Amino acid sequence: MKKCEFSETQFSFCFTFEYITRFYPFVPLPIFPNTYWEGKKGGGYDVKIKGNIFFQFKIPTYHDSVYRPYWDVFGHDYYKMKLDTNGKQYELLKALVRPFNKVYYSVPEFHTITELYFNYSKSSIESNSGIFALNYLPAYGSGKHHLIFSPRHNWANVFSDPYRIDKVQNINPYxxxxxxxxxxxxxxxxxxxxxxxxxxxxxxxxxxxxxxxxxxxxxxxxxxxxxxxxxxxxxxxxx
Structure with a gap:
């Protein structure tokens, strides 16, 4: 297992800057809640785009062949993200899932600082990220789960009760x-x-x-x- 060489803050900045730049000037500036409002009703997200699009950023761990026998989803290396559905933040995110809202987890599908620099310079952070809609993830209060995914596939598996979900390929604010x-x-x-x-x-x-x-x-x-x-x-x- 290897941890990401960059922080969640670094990734969230790169992702948001690239996303906003792609649609500029027709998308308003992003809203980043402070720590107080992030934990209140209507919060739980890291960035809000106009009130319809919500992103929560997470940093996964990278797993090579050593851990493959335990989570052999793809037959090759993969990334893993923990989901604590009993947590307050998860409850708030699930509460945001309603008509005309789009709520997502966004996670990098790379883990080295070199890859971060390269993708940032090429405006390819978003295309090298896994984006997952909250409405397809486990219900609030259903315990702890793991999301297993790989950049080679457009789907992921949710454990402990295994089922497959598709990655979100495009988020068009228009x-x-x-x-x-x-x-x-x-x-x-x-x-x-x-x-x-x-x-x-x-x-x-x-x-x-x-x-x-x-x-x-x-x-x-x-x-x-x-x-x-x-x-x-x-x-x-x-x-």
Whole structure:
């Protein structure tokens, strides 16, 4: 067994920075709760993206052939993460799992500092991480479990009552933010409101053709505000 050569804080920063950069400027800044709010109702996560996407970061242990007889899931080396479903944090994370929320564990599928530096420089932290949706993990209060996974496979096994879960391959905030009009204020709904205001100037009508694709609309509004009005639109951060 080998421990990761980097900390959870290092990994969480690299992952979050890369994720936000990939969708910038159409995703608001991430919210990192302090230790007080992290343990309160509505907490349990490490970072929140606008109120719909929650990430909790974990650091696994690396296991080579020495430990394979005990957890021989893949027939080769693997990573293992402990799940204490009786803990307060797990209870809070499970409570966040409800319609239009996306709650995930994110764990690295590498363990050396060299790999961290390399993936960070290549913007490949997210693609070399295991992302697991909380709604498919064991129920709160079901005891201690282990999640066994490998970068060579797009699924993992949960023990002690073995069952397989798939890794999450893509988390697109455009789709999540546009799913429900009843959410407080989404990036998409802000873009719709701005579009309505901008269309009061008839010269903008051709530049803001109606689109059902949230990403296209957000980009169009952002570009027009910047190019014609020299206005930098950055979505509101809600607390």
């Amino acid at each position: 789709e999540i933010f546009a799913e429900n009009d009843n959410l407080e204020i989404t990036i998409y709904s802000q873009a719709l409101q701005l579009r309505s205001l901008l269309l009061e100037d008839v010269e903008n009508s051709e530049l803001l053709e109606e689109s059902k694709d949230p990403q296209t609309l957000v980009k169009s509004v952002h570009s027009l505000l910047l190019a014609k009005y020299n206005v930098h639109w950055y979505p509101i951060i809600d607390f």
